[in-house]
Amino acid sequence: MTQQSLVDIAYAKIRENLINATYMPGLFLSENGLAKELNMSRTPIRGAISRLESEGFVLSIKNRGIQVKEISLKETLDILQLISFFQELSVDEVVSRGNRFNLDKLKMYLDQQFEAEKNGDYYSYIHNHILFTCCMISSVNNHTMLEIMDGLKDKFILMAMVNYRLTPNQKHYSANELNQDIYEAIRKEEYSSIKRICKESFGKIRERIIMSSGI
Known part of the structure; x- marks a missing residue:
């Protein structure tokens, strides 16, 4: 399986958990935790998070992790x-x-x-x-x-x-x-x-x- 395919899979699974509010707004996620949950390396997780951040679903905060964004x-x-x-x-x-x-x-x-x-x-x-x-x-x-x-x-x-x-x-x-x-x-x-x-x-x-x- 190509690296891009893994990014697409990670993106789809994380996005699904965001949309159905399994990951609630304000929750902090980590690349390590997501990699373990999805049984893959951190590299595709990082690519998926980048896409989700550009769509406004999450926010990467230095030294804290990935925060699920709240809708104002x-x-x-x-x-x-x-x-x-x-x-x-x-x-x-x-x-x-x-x-x-x-x-x-x-x-x-x-x-x-x-x-x-x-x-x-x-x-x-x-x-x-x-x-x-x-x-x-x-x-x-x-x-x-x-x-x-x-x-x-x-x-x-x-x-x-x-x-x-x-x-x-x-x-x-x-x-x-x-x-x-x-x-x-x-x-x-x-x-x-x-x-x-x-x-x-x-x-x-x-x-x-x-x-x-x-x-």
């Missing part, structure tokens, strides 16, 4: 606001240009969300939630928007997984009801209702995040 309150709200804006824009494009939402795909992701809740699989639930949202936004047929969403998708999952692990006693899986309402409004072509649902959802999430931060 500002970045969290910015990501959520942008996603909400893209959802509303997708509705405007459907109304003004005659684009269509893919109801079959939306229903598939929605069904998988509910199935994940039934199985207690939060990662699968949140993954299908963001895929439902991306499917909605894909109706705009704007490749730049889709590239932005693709870049935000993993950070969105990471934010949700961290919150899930930090708040085990709170009610979760609320996006099932949210996306069910959006799906029904799309099916009935009640486009103003879709925009209202998205606006209200972002407002509630924003308020909850700000209140929990103590600001």
Whole structure:
């Protein structure tokens, strides 16, 4: 196996543990520890960490190790606001240009969300939630928007997984009801209702995040 292949494997495994919040924000990792965990030398670990640092997932701190970066309150709200804006824009494009939402795909992701809740699989639930949202936004047929969403998708999952692990006693899986309402409004072509649902959802999430931060 080539050195680059080992870097790719290390990168994929470490990134997966970051996104599903196995490595929580603030945690310090080490090259030696990761090499032992992944059963490989430090060289591919170093290459993987370099890539992850460039993506903003970790930070190398001299004499301390590799710290899992926290997503700031500002970045969290910015990501959520942008996603909400893209959802509303997708509705405007459907109304003004005659684009269509893919109801079959939306229903598939929605069904998988509910199935994940039934199985207690939060990662699968949140993954299908963001895929439902991306499917909605894909109706705009704007490749730049889709590239932005693709870049935000993993950070969105990471934010949700961290919150899930930090708040085990709170009610979760609320996006099932949210996306069910959006799906029904799309099916009935009640486009103003879709925009209202998205606006209200972002407002509630924003308020909850700000209140929990103590600001």
